[in-house]
Amino acid sequence: MNILIAIGGKEYSKPTLDLGMKISNAFEATTTIAYVGKKISQFSEKDVSVVHQNLDDRELYRPGVRTLEWAYDFLQSKNYIEQQDNNITFNDHLLIDEENSRMRVLLKGNHSNKIDLILRTGEIIDQLRSEVEANNHDITIIGGGGNKGMHHKLVQFIDSSVMVVKNYSVNKKYKILLPVNNSLGSNKAIEIAQQFAKSKKLSVEIITVLENKPSDERLKNILAKTKKRFTNAGIRNTATVLEGNPIETVVKYAKDDSLVMLGVSPKNPILKYFFGSKPISIAQQCNCPVLIAK
Amino acid sequence: MLSFPDLLNKFGPMNESYKIISSSMLYWFSQKKWFVFSVLLAIFLLNLSTPIGLTVAGYHSLIILLMVFTLVTFEPIPFPAIALLTLVLQVLLGVAPPDVVAASFMNDAVLFVMGSLMFAIAIVHQGLDIRLAKVIIKMFGRNKRLFLAGLMTVSAILSSFLGEHTIIAIMLPIGLSVIKNVDTTQTDGKNAVLLTLFSVAYGTIIGSIGTPSGGARNVIMINYLQEFSNINIDYWEWMRHAYPILIVQLIVAYFVLQFAFPTTLKNIQIQGYKKKVAASNTKNNINHLFSSLIILFIVTSWFLFNEEFGLGIIALCGALIFMICGMVSWEVINKNTNWGVILLFAATISLGFQINDTGASSWMVEKFNGMLALMPESSLNLSWSFMAILTGLTANFFTSSATISLLGPMAIELQPSDISFALSAAIASGFSFLTVISSPTAMIIYSTGLVSTRTFFKVGLLMFTSSIAILYLMSKFYWVTL
Numbered sequence: 143m144n145i146l147i148a149i150g151g152k153e154y155s156k157p158t159l160d161l162g163m164k165i166s167n168a169f170e171a172t173t174t175i176a177y178v179g180k181k182i183s184q185f186s187e188k189d190v191s192v193v194h195q196n197l198d199d200r201e202l203y204r205p206g207v208r209t210l211e212w213a214y215d216f217l218q219s220k221n222y223i224e225q226q227d228n229n230i231t232f233n234d235h236l237l238i239d240e241e242n243s244r245m246r247v248l249l250k251g252n253h254s255n256k257i258d259l260i261l262r263t264g265e266i267i268d269q270l271r272s273e274v275e276a277n278n279h280d281i282t283i284i285g286g287g288g289n290k291g292m293h294h295k296l297v298q299f300i301d302s303s304v305m306v307v308k309n310y311s312v313n314k315k316y317k318i319l320l321p322v323n324n325s326l327g328s329n330k331a332i333e334i335a336q337q338f339a340k341s342k343k344l345s346v347e348i349i350t351v352l353e354n355k356p357s358d359e360r361l362k363n364i365l366a367k368t369k370k371r372f373t374n375a376g377i378r379n380t381a382t383v384l385e386g387n388p389i390e391t392v393v394k395y396a397k398d399d400s401l402v403m404l405g406v407s408p409k410n411p412i413l414k415y416f417f418g419s420k421p422i423s424i425a426q427q428c429n430c431p432v433l434i435a436k
Numbered sequence: 437m438l439s440f441p442d443l444l445n446k447f448g449p450m451n452e453s454y455k456i457i458s459s460s461m462l463y464w465f466s467q468k469k470w471f472v473f474s475v476l477l478a479i480f481l482l483n484l485s486t487p488i489g490l491t492v493a494g495y496h497s498l499i500i501l502l503m504v505f506t507l508v509t510f511e512p513i514p515f516p517a518i519a520l521l522t523l524v525l526q527v528l529l530g531v532a533p534p535d536v537v538a539a540s541f542m543n544d545a546v547l548f549v550m551g552s553l554m555f556a557i558a559i560v561h562q563g564l565d566i567r568l569a570k571v572i573i574k575m576f577g578r579n580k581r582l583f584l585a586g587l588m589t590v591s592a593i594l595s596s597f598l599g600e601h602t603i604i605a606i607m608l609p610i611g612l613s614v615i616k617n618v619d620t621t622q623t624d625g626k627n628a629v630l631l632t633l634f635s636v637a638y639g640t641i642i643g644s645i646g647t648p649s650g651g652a653r654n655v656i657m658i659n660y661l662q663e664f665s666n667i668n669i670d671y672w673e674w675m676r677h678a679y680p681i682l683i684v685q686l687i688v689a690y691f692v693l694q695f696a697f698p699t700t701l702k703n704i705q706i707q708g709y710k711k712k713v714a715a716s717n718t719k720n721n722i723n724h725l726f727s728s729l730i731i732l733f734i735v736t737s738w739f740l741f742n743e744e745f746g747l748g749i750i751a752l753c754g755a756l757i758f759m760i761c762g763m764v765s766w767e768v769i770n771k772n773t774n775w776g777v778i779l780l781f782a783a784t785i786s787l788g789f790q791i792n793d794t795g796a797s798s799w800m801v802e803k804f805n806g807m808l809a810l811m812p813e814s815s816l817n818l819s820w821s822f823m824a825i826l827t828g829l830t831a832n833f834f835t836s837s838a839t840i841s842l843l844g845p846m847a848i849e850l851q852p853s854d855i856s857f858a859l860s861a862a863i864a865s866g867f868s869f870l871t872v873i874s875s876p877t878a879m880i881i882y883s884t885g886l887v888s889t890r891t892f893f894k895v896g897l898l899m900f901t902s903s904i905a906i907l908y909l910m911s912k913f914y915w916v917t918l
Binding site: 179180182183184185186187188189190191192193194196197199200202205206268271295298299410411412415 | 455458459462463466467511514515553557560563565601604605606608609612613616772773774776777835838873875876879880882883884885
């Protein structure tokens with residue numbers, strides 16, 4: 143499994159990085175940590191590139207490298223990176239220009255080859271989409287800052303599951319909130335939730351929301367099957383049938399200590415673009431991390 | 437009755453390939469919406485009747501102008517594509533025949549853009565920042581505030597001759613070196629960082645108005661004046677008009693920055709940097725000596741032979757000498773030169789010529805003067821103010837050279853026999869203090885991640901307003917004495 147963690151400023155990225163690495167560890171995944179630098183106008187892109195090369199020559203960090211250095215130190219402090227040689231520090235790095243607007247930080251010495259540090263420049267959606275396309279990432283994890291439209295576009299245009307990390311506290315004990323239905327995305331969310339819960343020993347609250355049809359046996363069956371699946375896997379769980387508007391109900395049910403994991407909407411992409419979807423609205427309105435599985 | 441979403445959902449479950457195609461199309465649309473908008477706008481305008489007093493070719497040239505403004509501002513397609521579209525549309529919409537469009541595509545101003553960009557790459561490649569750092573520390577290193585003032589002054593003087601994109605690339609590493617270890621979590625440290633970066637940036641931006649070779653916009657305006665009004669402005673005459681403005685602006689900028697970023701500068705490390713650059717290397721010394729001689733030769737040639745050979749040819753000579761001497765390779769120049777910008781300038785200058793030749797600029801000026809006639813104030817002052825503020829503001833959202841290549845003909849048309857309008861427009865378009873997209877300097881400073889767009893605008897507003905006032909006073913009271 144490949145996981146992409148997009149980080150921004152140091153002060154806001156700690157929760158994203160921490161939760162991202164927990165998920166990555168749970169799946170024993172290869173992880174890419176990407177910093178996307180500011181978009182440069184076409185008028186100035188070559189001038190900026192020349193200046194950045196100059197900064198490299200003078201051993202002055204180009205923009206973004208300091209954030210990656212901070213991320214590297216954070217991963218080390220939390221033992222997410224296994225480093226054989228303690229004398230190697232981030233200062234011993236090389237920037238490898240791999241393609242247009244993508245640079246890889248190559249650390250000298252022996253490091254875990256499961257973590258890549260990447261520097262990209264440009265419009266964030268465009269860059270993350272390119273990164274996911276080029277490296278087949280399964281989950282993209284991004285902080286909850288920025289505007290709601292950006293999260294909508296991420297879910298819409300990025301070909302991987304998307305997790306928006308909002309209001310996450312490193313020291314808090316979380317529970318997974320898993321709204322289920324009969325969509326393919328929901329099946330994927332169940333798989334992710336099961337593996338993550340098992341690895342991190344988290345309890346799971348499985349819910350299904352009946353909208354208009356209180357006697358929808360199909361959804362009740364899915365709920366029962368999912369509960370059985372988690373019980374068999376030795377994961378503590380509860381299963382609840384709720385009624386009402388799915389968005390309002392899930393948002394109301396989710397607490398500050400919830401990690402919401404749900405499937406992507408099977409709706410027409412054109413409709414989703416102009417009118418949004420239930421999972422997107424839930425991700426925008428919940429005040430906790432939300433993963434939309436694809 | 438079914439709503440639109442319900443109607444679409446009635447088509448039943450979607451298969452995977454349809455989802456992929458519609459997703460890709462949506463993504464294309466979301467990325468190219470401004471291109472679609474500009475095309476639809478152009479089609480709409482083409483279907484309206486031509487305004488009275490304007491030729492069909494002139495009307496079409498203005499529609500292309502509007503398209504170019506939209507496309508360059510929002511960048512939905514690459515610059516070379518915008519350039520090619522501009523050329524193709526001029527022929528397809530009957531603005532000018534193919535031969536005329538081709539002929540207007542290349543002139544001395546375009547050669548200057550090409551030459552100065554290549555020359556800049558060659559200069560930056562020589563690593564002159566270390567040499568310059570030594571000089572600046574020796575001259576101004578006694579005191580930290582004096583050092584920053586020196587950094588700003590040297591940036592301005594060099595940028596006035598060699599262009600801002602060259603000098604910011606050389607001066608920024610010096611600025612960043614002295615603030616390398618400043619703690620930006622404290623206000624004092626943060627202000628010290630901003631003061632240093634803005635000193636380099638403002639020095640570079642202000643300097644670019646000083647001589648014709650300071651910026652492509654200056655050369656474009658000189659070219660237009662020659663073509664449209666038969667007025668020749670040489671290197672020295674431009675300097676006589678612009679340099680005093682540069683000096684006053686530098687003094688104002690120094691105080692504006694001290695006011696905007698109060699700091700003790702205690703963490704700035706000049707002595708540490710002095711030790712770092714002190715090491716001498718014979719090979720580098722020889723290289724720097726040769727580079728300085730070539731630069732001196734080119735700047736002197738601009739002074740002495742600009743009328744005879746043109747500024748563009750001389751700039752190309754600079755790049756040529758560096759390449760012949762083996763001091764920079766073609767690969768380095770080819771990799772780092774922004775060919776898209778050269779194509780775009782060539783295309784916009786070509787459009788500028790057609791806007792003038794089709795009478796579109798005269799028509800616009802006529803309409804503009806008609807509006808001014810309704811005002812009680814002296815129309816000359818009003819039209820000057822409007823023109824200077826408009827070009828200054830447009831340049832901040834559209835970049836200065838492109839602004840002058842498109843609005844230059846109209847600025848000249850306002851007062852064809854008076855160079856003060858044309859010069860003011862070119863100089864005002866260099867006041868790129870408001871937005872980070874306005875000039876390479878602003879974008880480079882922004883790209884360090886240490887300066888926010890908001891800070892740039894807040895300080896820039898003060899600087900922009902005072903610069904317009906300085907320009908007005910100078911044109912009113914100083915230029916008339918020349």
